[in-house]
Amino acid sequence: MGSFDWGAVWYAVPYMLRGTVVTLEISAWAMVLASVVGIVMGLISASDLGVLKVFIRAYVYFVRGTPALVQIFLVYFALPRIGLELSSFWSGVVALAFNSAGFIAEIVRAGLQSIDAGQTEAALSIGMTNRQSIMFILLPQSLRRITPPMTNEVITLVKSSSLLSVISITELTRSAQLIIAERFVPFELYAELAVFYLVMISILSWFSEFVEKRLA
Amino acid sequence: MSDAPPAGDAPLLQIHALSKIFGQIPVVDRIDLRVMQSEIVMIIGPSGAGKSTLLRCVNRIETPSEGDILLEGVNMAGEMRNGKLVPDRATVTARKRRRIGMVFQRFNLFAHLSALDNVAIGPRRVLGMKLSEARALAAEQLARVKLSDHMAKKPAQLSGGQQQRVAIARAMAMRPVLMLFDEPTSALDPELVGEVLEVIRALAEDGMTMLVVTHEMQFCREVGTRVLFMDSGRVLEDAPPKNFFGAPQHVRAKEFLRRIHAVPETDALA
Numbered sequence: 001m002g003s004f005d006w007g008a009v010w011y012a013v014p015y016m017l018r019g020t021v022v023t024l025e026i027s028a029w030a031m032v033l034a035s036v037v038g039i040v041m042g043l044i045s046a047s048d049l050g051v052l053k054v055f056i057r058a059y060v061y062f063v064r065g066t067p068a069l070v071q072i073f074l075v076y077f078a079l080p081r082i083g084l085e086l087s088s089f090w091s092g093v094v095a096l097a098f099n100s101a102g103f104i105a106e107i108v109r110a111g112l113q114s115i116d117a118g119q120t121e122a123a124l125s126i127g128m129t130n131r132q133s134i135m136f137i138l139l140p141q142s143l144r145r146i147t148p149p150m151t152n153e154v155i156t157l158v159k160s161s162s163l164l165s166v167i168s169i170t171e172l173t174r175s176a177q178l179i180i181a182e183r184f185v186p187f188e189l190y191a192e193l194a195v196f197y198l199v200m201i202s203i204l205s206w207f208s209e210f211v212e213k214r215l216a
Numbered sequence: 217m218s219d220a221p222p223a224g225d226a227p228l229l230q231i232h233a234l235s236k237i238f239g240q241i242p243v244v245d246r247i248d249l250r251v252m253q254s255e256i257v258m259i260i261g262p263s264g265a266g267k268s269t270l271l272r273c274v275n276r277i278e279t280p281s282e283g284d285i286l287l288e289g290v291n292m293a294g295e296m297r298n299g300k301l302v303p304d305r306a307t308v309t310a311r312k313r314r315r316i317g318m319v320f321q322r323f324n325l326f327a328h329l330s331a332l333d334n335v336a337i338g339p340r341r342v343l344g345m346k347l348s349e350a351r352a353l354a355a356e357q358l359a360r361v362k363l364s365d366h367m368a369k370k371p372a373q374l375s376g377g378q379q380q381r382v383a384i385a386r387a388m389a390m391r392p393v394l395m396l397f398d399e400p401t402s403a404l405d406p407e408l409v410g411e412v413l414e415v416i417r418a419l420a421e422d423g424m425t426m427l428v429v430t431h432e433m434q435f436c437r438e439v440g441t442r443v444l445f446m447d448s449g450r451v452l453e454d455a456p457p458k459n460f461f462g463a464p465q466h467v468r469a470k471e472f473l474r475r476i477h478a479v480p481e482t483d484a485l486a
Contacts, residue, residue, distance in 0.1 A: 048306065121277050122324035122383075126338035126390050127314030129307055136341055141328045 008185040009192050012176065016196055019175030022089075024200070026171060027158045029093045034100035034157070041101065042108025046138070048130050056105060063102030068160050071099050076167045092164040092171075100157045107149045111142035144215045151208035155201055162197075172196055226289065228253045228425050229274070229394055234283035235449075236269050243269045245449030246283070251394075254423045258430060258440035258457070262472055266449040267429040268321075271396045274427070275316040276309055287315055287394060314342060317387030321399040323379040325371040325386070331358060331378075332367040335386045342390070357385035361415050377408030381415055388419070395419065395426040402431060413439075433476065437461055445469045 041056045063071070075095035079086055086094065115138045123133035165174035176193040180186050231249040235242050244266040251257055259267045272278035274285055276292055285292040292312055294303040304312070325334050335354035339345045345353070358367055361381035371379055380400055387395060397416065401409040413435050420426065420439050430436055436443060436457060443460040445453040445468075452466045464470045 116324075118320060118322055118324035119326065122318075122320065122326065122386075124277055124310070124313065125275060125316075125318035125320075126386065127310050127342040128338075129310045132310075132341055136337060137326055137328075141326075 005183075005185050005188050008179070008183050008188050011183070012179045012189060012192060015175045015179060016172060016192065019170060019172035020196060020200065022169065022175075023158065023161050023171040023173075026089065026092050026096065026164065026169070027154075027161050030096035030100060030161070031154060031157055033093065033097035034104055037097065038101040038104025039108050041105035042112065043134055043139070045105060045109040046112040047134060060102045060106055063099055068099050069163050069166065071095060072163055072167060088167050088169050092161070092167060092169045095167075096157055096161060096164070099160065100153060103153055103156075104150070107146055107153065108142075111146040111149075112138045114145060115141050144212075147208070147212050147215055151205070151212075154208070155204060158200060158204065159197065225252070227251055228255075228288060229427075230284075230286040230289075231274070232284045232286075234270070234273060234285065235281050236266070236273055236278060237281040242281075242449050244273060244280075247449075247451055249444075249451070249454075251425060251427070254425055254441075256420045256425075256439055256441045257427045257444060258436040258442065259427060259444045259446060260430065260433070260436060260472075261444075261446035261452075265446040267446050268398050270446070271318070271398050271427060271429055274394075274396060275313050275318055277318070287312070310342075314390050315393050317390060317392035317395045319380065319383050319387055319395070319397045319400050321402050323371070323376070323383045323403070325379050325382055327371055330368050330370055331363060331374065331382045334371070334382055335389045338386065338390050353389055354385070357389045358382065360388070360418075361385045375408060376404045377411045380404065380412045384412075384415055384419070393425065395424055397426060397428040397430070399429050399431065431476070433461070445472070447472070 041059070044052050045056050047053075072092070072095040075098050076088075076091045079091055079094065112134065119137050119141065120133050123137045124130075128136070161171055162173035164171055165177060168174070170178070173193060176189045180189045183189075227250040229249070229251040231247055234244055234247045234249075236244040247270060249257075259270065261267055269278060273280045274292075276285075280293070290312065291301065292309075294301045296302075325331075326337065329337060332351060332354050335357050336347070336350040339353050340347055340350035343350075355364070355367060358364055361384055363378060363381055363385070366374060366378060371382070374382065384400075400416065401412050404412065409432065413432060416426075416428065417435075417439050428436075428440070438457075440457045443453070443455060443457050444451050445460065445464070445466065447468050453460060453464065453469050455465075460469070461473070464473055
């Protein structure tokens with residue numbers, strides 16, 4: 001067994017820090033976009049808007065039933081065809097959000113539907129519309145239940161962003177791969193990569209635990 | 217009390233040939249009912265008689281299968297155009313529901329809101345009052361049910377009796393012309409039943425029109441102006457409490473009263 005090339009590991013650190021920043025930027029933008037779209041879709045799924053619900057169900061069916069990698073390629077090659085010439089960074093954001101929004105929609109829908117039916121009946125009985133009952137009664141109560149699965153979703157999204165290396169975005173994974181190609185040290189660099197992701201995800205988990213406690 | 221008193225002797229609530237069918241079973245079966253302003257209608261009967269479903273059809277939390285419900289002459293289901301009923305859109309149904317207050321067996325207070333905001337949220341969000349006005353109105357309503365000291369508490373911090381009184385205040389804050397009580401004391405510990413019945417009695421004395429599904433026979437006798445006995449989705453008796461409890465006509469009513477020991481053992485003596 002050969003020796004561990006610490007030199008390559010130290011050499012890679014600044015490049016990988018830069019990649020980390022890109023990963024975080026992409027993930028943050030994708031999460032914002034996915035949350036907005038996903039929450040709206042989840043609210044619609046729990047309401048009485050029939051036609052839109054069918055569309056959303058089809059969307060969720062597709063996102064759940066296909067690999068994220070395939071979705072990334074699809075979005076990357078589909079966007080130019082519908083006249084959207086985005087940089088690879090923004091294509092990546094859209095692709096990740098496309099995937100995550102489907103799962104967030106399901107999380108929100110399940111959260112809303114887990115609230116006791118008596119709450120909706122009481123809301124209707126004082127003259128609220130369905131929409132008001134969702135916004136003012138069901139949504140605030142489901143926030144706490146939604147937080148843990150949303151945390152999981154953020155973590156999944158950050159990890160999935162490594163797939164964006166295939167559309168040549170130099171995020172964390174690709175910055176490691178570039179150095180592997182240059183120095184032929186795959187084991188050292190993938191080990192280092194794993195540590196980078198672990199640290200990132202750990203910080204995210206601590207943060208979300210903090211948020212959960214604040215909501216409780 | 218109402219801001220739009222019905223003219224003359226027109227009934228406040230008219231129910232005509234109302235049915236609710238679940239699967240094949242008519243839970244409510246062709247019920248006709250006319251309720252005048254300030255009547256206190258007690259609805260009793262064995263479980264599964266369709267009492268709750270009847271109430272839930274009145275404010276359309278349950279959609280009736282057949283029949284009409286008119287509140288102050290307004291059809292709760294829709295609008296007549298050229299002799300045909302055009303169903304209301306959901307927002308119109310919501311507006312019509314404001315006129316009817318409902319109190320549930322399991323209170324159904326909004327779990328994330330304080331007692332004050334449970335009462336204020338209707339005036340605020342449905343009637344569009346300013347938050348300060350809505351809260352002032354809510355405080356007033358909570359004072360009427362003697363809960364001024366508990367306004368900041370969440371439902372989980374209140375006893376069942378207190379929760380149900382908040383629920384009554386919540387319904388009253390919408391200034392309804394009709395109140396529906398769906399077994400308001402059935403989920404309460406026995407020692408908490410009295411305080412809730414007191415509040416309902418006070419509303420009755422103020423002239424509020426109400427339909428009350430209840431198993432409290434004493435209360436029924438004292439406060440009701442009218443008793444409906446239901447079984448298998450039908451109204452089998454409709455009489456003043458004195459007549460009903462004194463001399464029930466229908467054999468099933470007699471059976472029911474005997475089973476809950478609401479009549480002295482006259483049969484044994486006879």
